[in-house]
Amino acid sequence: MADDLTMLARFLERHPRVLVLTGAGMSTASGIPDYRDADGKRRGALPTQGPEFRKQELVRRRYWARSMVGYPTLCGAAPNAGHHALATLQSQGRIGSLLTQNVDGLHQRAGSDPVLELHGNIHRVICLDCHAGFSRAAIQALLVQANPALAQLAAQPLPDGDAQLEPASLATFEAPWCVHCGGMLKPDVVFFGDGVPPQVSAEALARMEAADALLVVGTSLTVYSGFRFCRMAAASGKPIAALNLGKTRADDMLALKIPASAEVVLPGLI
Numbered sequence: 590m591a592d593d594l595t596m597l598a599r600f601l602e603r604h605p606r607v608l609v610l611t612g613a614g615m616s617t618a619s620g621i622p623d624y625r626d627a628d629g630k631r632r633g634a635l636p637t638q639g640p641e642f643r644k645q646e647l648v649r650r651r652y653w654a655r656s657m658v659g660y661p662t663l664c665g666a667a668p669n670a671g672h673h674a675l676a677t678l679q680s681q682g683r684i685g686s687l688l689t690q691n692v693d694g695l696h697q698r699a700g701s702d703p704v705l706e707l708h709g710n711i712h713r714v715i716c717l718d719c720h721a722g723f724s725r726a727a728i729q730a731l732l733v734q735a736n737p738a739l740a741q742l743a744a745q746p747l748p749d750g751d752a753q754l755e756p757a758s759l760a761t762f763e764a765p766w767c768v769h770c771g772g773m774l775k776p777d778v779v780f781f782g783d784g785v786p787p788q789v790s791a792e793a794l795a796r797m798e799a800a801d802a803l804l805v806v807g808t809s810l811t812v813y814s815g816f817r818f819c820r821m822a823a824a825s826g827k828p829i830a831a832l833n834l835g836k837t838r839a840d841d842m843l844a845l846k847i848p849a850s851a852e853v854v855l856p857g858l859i
Contacts, residue, residue, distance in 0.1 A: 605682070611689045617807075642780055643773070669851075670853075671850070672698075679701050688707060707814055805831040808837070816838050830844060
């Protein structure tokens with residue numbers, strides 16, 4: 590552990606403009622499950638797919654029913670020691686920029702600023718028709734009011750506010766609709782099968798170009814939206830370090846690999 594800390598501290602000292610990219614493993618210590626095991630294999634069934642959500646009412650009903658049960662766990666999660674450590678390192682000027690694949694907002698709650706969210710934020714909801722925005726807490730209140738029986742259920746939490754729940758019947762479940770235009774509501778996140786918004790992608794790529802190194806924390810990099818930053822760094826000769834339990838898609842590109850948890854290692858850097 591001491592050797593790992595020393596090597597990581599030296600890595601940050603040599604690269605004061607390091608871009609930090611975080612993933613789901615960053616938030617597991619906060620009680621939010623991640624998508625994959627140590628070998629990078631997905632746990633459970635496929636999550637909601639964006640194209641299906643927009644096309645099929647049944648998929649939307651299923652998403653909102655599960656989210657209604659699972660969201661309180663995510664909403665009640667608190668930043669862990671790893672989040673707080675990154676916020677401190679950022680305030681001290683020890684890292685350059687912070688980019689996250691997570692949608693839980695825990696970096697911001699820990700005090701990190703600015704944070705670029707590649708995949709959006711689960712605490713926001715948007716109307717796909719009139720583009721009005723809502724807080725997820727407000728939508729939760731509407732869901733509970735419209736579906737009081739489901740509100741009494743408890744289920745095993747899954748990543749990103751989902752829950753291990755298959756309602757017996759979705760026929761009577763009332764999904765939320767925009768109070769302004771009656772349009773379709775969607776969490777302000779990038780679903781699987783959808784792309785990162787162009788403006789977010791452009792800003793993230795600019796931050797990678799401005800960085801002098803890349804530090805990956807808590808992600809297997811299986812999803813290309815994160816892995817591409819490793820490809821960019823490697824192509825331009827910028828060193829890559831990873832702090833992650835288990836394999837990553839970029840293991841053959843790494844200058845430094847620490848197989849440990851963020852909440853264990855990062856506070857030691859302070």
